[in-house]
Amino acid sequence: MSTAGIHAGWTRADTHRALTPPIYASSAYAQTSHSSLRALFERRADGFAYSRSGNPTTEVLxxxxxxxxxxxxxxxxxxxxxxxTIALCxxxxxxxxxxxSSRLYGGTTELLDDTLADLGVTTTVADPWDLEAWEAAFTPHTRAAIVESIANPGAQLLDLDALTAIAHAHDVPVIVDSTLASPALYRPGDHGADVVVHSATKYLCGHGTTIxxxxxxxxxFDPRRCPERxxxxxxRNRRFGVTFADEYARGGSGLLAYARAKYVTDLGATLPATSAQQILVGIETLDLRLRKISTDATTLAGRLAAAGEVAEVHHPSLPGRPDRHLVARDFPRGTSGVFSIDLHGGEDAAAAFCDALELWSLAVNLGDARSLVCHxxxxxxxxxxxxxxxxxxxSEGTVRLSVGLEDLEDLWGDLSRGLDAARxxxxEARAVPA
Structure with missing residues (x-):
């Protein structure tokens, strides 16, 4: 993992044999002839014409x-x-x-309930810890299932092998948002996932600089198994003049070719070359960062579980969690640095806790080198x-924590300050002894 994080995708192929991939800050690329440019637009050749559809730096990422x-x-x-959005579309x-999954990031739930619903996409929500409910949610019209490898914010793990087996029995591909795990801790494809999505803003970047x-x-996933779906x-696509599934016969991905040609290009969801380069730099230290962050998060979760001000700690390492057995089986390298706590006293206690912190920053990002909290x-x-x-x-008393790279005891000292404020x-009738 560490070796691939530094070397994969880059062969020092530029003129100067740069050790790190250069930033190709160009909106367009000159071609050698009229026929070569035409071939790109007819999808008969690989290459770059305009950075809205692809860029050399982005390709390395x-x-x-x-x-x-x-x-x-x-x-x-x-x-x-x-x-x-693009994967689901x-x-x-x-x-x-x-x-x-009923345990998805709020923005994903809103996407399904609102924007995708406007496109006629319907959704059935199922608890991924209830395999019978998961099985019952599929219909002949189901075209995708989506889960998170580590749920945000409660750090719930799931038995992806079991969930994908059920989905595949219905000929349905499974999308896994693996933002909180990152490939340093977990590879969903090894457990049956068909598509993996990441907010690279988080652990892959690692320093809170880039979206x-x-x-x-x-x-x-191969759509040729159920072509009518x-x-x-x-x-054959009328607009592009190709059958995207033919990519699979050449070892490529028709799904990605279709998604890039239609949705990335039409919606302009382009990643700038500078952003791609910053993510590449972050990935170089991904493995090292996640080792420390995961270890420190487990330690802090254990200490918080013993604090009287805390009603519950949501971390998979703690006793009583139905997913605890999956830590050793599927996540032996750790479960990342994101978990949540429920404070006695609801939102008032959560607000006092967050406002008292000095080292932990109150922000809605996660996966940063800096430790972050939000409500x-x-x-x-x-x-x-x-x-x-x-x-x-x-709940109203839930606080999400994202452990960073600071010293463990400094982080605990600051959390103790927050717990005092929450108490x-x-x-007085409900106060919990220190």
Whole structure:
């Protein structure tokens, strides 16, 4: 993992044999002849014509994440939300049906309930810990299922092998948002996933500088097995003059070719070359960062579980969690640095806790080198219904933590300050002893 994170996708092929991939800051690329430019637009040749559809720096990032995830191809896009949107649109829009985990990031739930619903996409939500409910959610019209490898914000793990087996029995591909795990901790394709999406803004970048998203085809999905389900892939496309599923016969991904040609280009969800280069730099230290972050998060979760001000800690290492057995089986390298706590006293206690922190920053990002906290019910999950928040494990007293790279004892000292502040706002009748 560490070796691929530094070397995959780059062969020092530029004129000066640069050790790191250069930033190709060019909107367009000159061709040698009229016929060569025409061949690019007719999809008879590979290359770059205009950076809205592809860029040499961005291509290195795509090749690197493909290697890290063990896939057959990838697309880099403008954000993690763009990656999820494009993956779902390419498989289910318009008018398809999606089975969605009840434990998804709030923005993904809103996307399914609102924007994709406008395109005729319907959604059935199912608890991924309830295999019978998961099985019952599929219909003959289901075109995709979507889950998170580590759920945001409660850090719930799932038995992806079991979930994908059920989906594949219905001939439905599974999209896994693996932002919180990253390939340093978990590769969804090894457990049956067909498509992997990342908000590269988070751990892949690692320093809170860049918005980016990635879509990876693991090579498991082939629309030719059920051609009537994905006619846009398996029949000749009138606009582009090709059958995208033919890419599979050449070892490529028709899904990605279709997604890039139609959605990335039409929607302009382009990742700038400078952003791609910053993500590449972040990936070089991904493995090292996740080792420390995961270890420190587990330690902090254990200490918080013993704090009287905390009603519950949502971390897979703790006793009583139904997913605890998956830590050793599927996540032996760690479960990342994101987890949540429920404080006695609801939002008042959560607000006092967050406001008292000095080292932890109050921000809605995660996966940064800096430790971050936020209150999901009033931010990332604020537009969900109370029932949706409850299904995600978000209450008025929930605080999400994203552990960074600071010294462990400094982080704990600051959390202790926050716990003191949370205790101070509790009515004396309900106060919990320090």
């Amino acid at each position: 795509e090749q690197r994440i493909t290697a890290l995830e063990g896939g057959i191809g990838a697309i880099a896009v403008a954000s993690g939300q763009a990656a999820t 390419a498989l289910a829009a318009p008018g398809g049906h999606v089975v969605a 980016a998203g990635l879509i990876v085809d693991t090579g498991r 994905w006619e846009r892939l398996t029949t 999901p019910a009033s931010t990332t999950h604020s537009h969900l219904t109370p029932a949706q928040r409850e299904a995600c494990g978000v 101070a706002v509790l009515p």
